[in-house]
Amino acid sequence: MSIGLYIHIPFCQQKCLYCDFPSVAGGAELYADYTAALCREIAGRGGLLSAAAVDTVYIGGGTPTVLPAGCLEEIGRCLRANAAVAAEAEFTVEANPGTLDGDKLAVLRVIGVNRVSLGVQAFDDGVLAAAGRIHTAAQAAEAVAAVSAAGFRRISIDLMYGLPGQTAASFRAGLEMAAAMPVEHISVYGLKVEEGTPFARMAAAGSLALPDEAEEEAMYDLAADFLPARGFARYEISNYARPGAECRHNLRYWRYEPYIGVGAAAHSFWQGERLANTANVSEYIARAMAGETPLASREAPGEAVAMAEYTFLALRTAAGVAYADFSVRFGREFPLLYGAATERLARQGLLAVGTDGVRLTAKGQKYGNIVFGAFLPD
Ligand code: SF4
Incomplete structure (x- = not known):
């Protein structure tokens, strides 16, 4: 890994x-x-x-x-x-x-x-x-x-x-x-x-x-x-x-891949959890030097949030969402989950829907927030 x-x-x-x-x-x-x-x-x-x-x-x-x-x-x-x-x-x-x-x-x-x-x-x-x-x-x-x-x-x-x-x-x-x-x-x-x-x-x-x-x-x-x-x-x-x-x-x-962040205010994404260090520089120094964790928060997004996050992030890239990768990661089929939203966005000219995945069109890149909003969990 x-x-x-x-x-x-x-x-x-x-x-x-x-x-x-x-x-x-x-x-x-x-x-x-x-x-x-x-x-x-x-x-x-x-x-x-x-x-x-x-x-x-x-x-x-x-x-x-x-x-x-x-x-x-x-x-x-x-x-x-x-x-x-x-x-x-x-x-x-x-x-x-x-x-x-x-x-x-x-x-x-x-x-x-x-x-x-x-x-x-x-x-x-x-x-x-x-x-x-x-x-x-x-x-x-x-x-x-x-x-x-x-x-x-x-x-x-x-x-x-x-x-x-x-x-x-x-x-x-x-x-x-x-x-x-x-x-x-x-x-x-x-x-x-x-x-x-x-x-x-x-x-x-x-x-x-x-x-x-x-x-x-x-x-x-x-x-x-x-x-x-x-x-x-x-x-x-x-x-x-x-x-x-x-x-x-x-x-x-x-790509929703793991990373470790160190330092004040640094974020990590590790084993499905999002972790953040204290943003207070003096507190960070004191805690790290005392051998304590400088962590200020940690949360594990639920499945719906994780799938939405993955989708927003992948759609930011030219490669977009690959159905196969989504399915390996979540054990769910993207077209079944998001079929209605993707069809609507495609009709608006914001998403290009292919046989293997979806990606933003040039118009979708410009109005990304409209697209991302469509994938938010209820
Ligand atoms: S204040 Fe510092 S971190 Fe913020 S934009 Fe300016 S140089 Fe970059």
């Missing part, structure tokens, strides 16, 4: 104005203790991580590359000592422009990282500043060049659309820049104004000027048309890759 390992680094240089991810701004005084706590948790999970072949590792955040090179090195040492990371494993680290330097890139190579995912978001200085990003467009381009020059062949960048001040023309210029760079994978996310963020407060105060719906839809359509035309196939609703460059770790999530 193989397994994925996710390692969460809950620190950022500053919080972006739209972000509700579990991360805190600053916290440099905690970096060393947090790294030690992570290593304690990884060592505690060593039995599991050395019994199964770890074939994907993903260090995400937050901004993992705010950690100094020494902390990154320690995480690598701890992995080598406690986890059976396969020789051909995909090993990703998320990084932000403005937080990388030669020492960190060298350490990432040494500890086995072979894929770097850069949070670029836009190649427009006005848009970046309005989103509270710490870097300029030029610094983002320099970061891609530096990662490539350091010898990383697998580079991904994240872009966003629907940001304040963004136009379809500036978004298109960003796509052009991205496609001309040495990157093999591009993630494209639409802005969602999440509760509790500065953007939500600005929206409530009437001071958040977002592109209108037509402009936002134009950006969505641009990505969906432009990137495949430049050789980046859309293999998941928000993800585009050159052939063979799909993110294997994220495919685990969409």
Whole structure:
């Protein structure tokens, strides 16, 4: 059996104005203790991580590359000592422009990282500043060049659309820049104004000027048309890759495969249970260092929920739901369970129904939430 390992680094240089991810701004005084706590948790999970072949590792955040090179090195040492990371494993680290330097890139190579995912978001200085990003467009381009020059062949960048001040023309210029760079994978996310963020407060105060719906839809359509035309196939609703460059770790999530998460706020999916660690960084450190579990919740979804989750996640991918896989996993026949819903969605042009499975149409990818809602248990 193989397994994925996710390692969460809950620190950022500053919080972006739209972000509700579990991360805190600053916290440099905690970096060393947090790294030690992570290593304690990884060592505690060593039995599991050395019994199964770890074939994907993903260090995400937050901004993992705010950690100094020494902390990154320690995480690598701890992995080598406690986890059976396969020789051909995909090993990703998320990084932000403005937080990388030669020492960190060298350490990432040494500890086995072979894929770097850069949070670029836009190649427009006005848009970046309005989103509270710490870097300029030029610094983002320099970061891609530096990662490539350091010898990383697998580079991904994240872009966003629907940001304040963004136009379809500036978004298109960003796509052009991205496609001309040495990157093999591009993630494209639409802005969602999440509760509790500065953007939500600005929206409530009437001071958040977002592109209108037509402009936002134009950006969505641009990505969906432009990137495949430049050789980046859309293999998941928000993800585009050159052939063979799909993110294997994220495919685990969409394929309902097991993974273990370590670190504050990290989630695991293991033996049918969903588990989450405490998101409180100080509490996480204290519990991990005391040898206690940092777990804050665990639940085993019932069969109806598990089948719905599996269906949403599989439908996010270009491959969609394969009837045979569904039947092996749940001992149930997808067409018998969901025949009425799939026929209705197919009539609406949202689902393509084949003899071996179902997948979203281009229209279904755009209106995914309507499709996903149809599979929710009563
Ligand atoms: S760098 Fe990423 S994780 Fe950190 S605040 Fe910005 S969007 Fe959130």
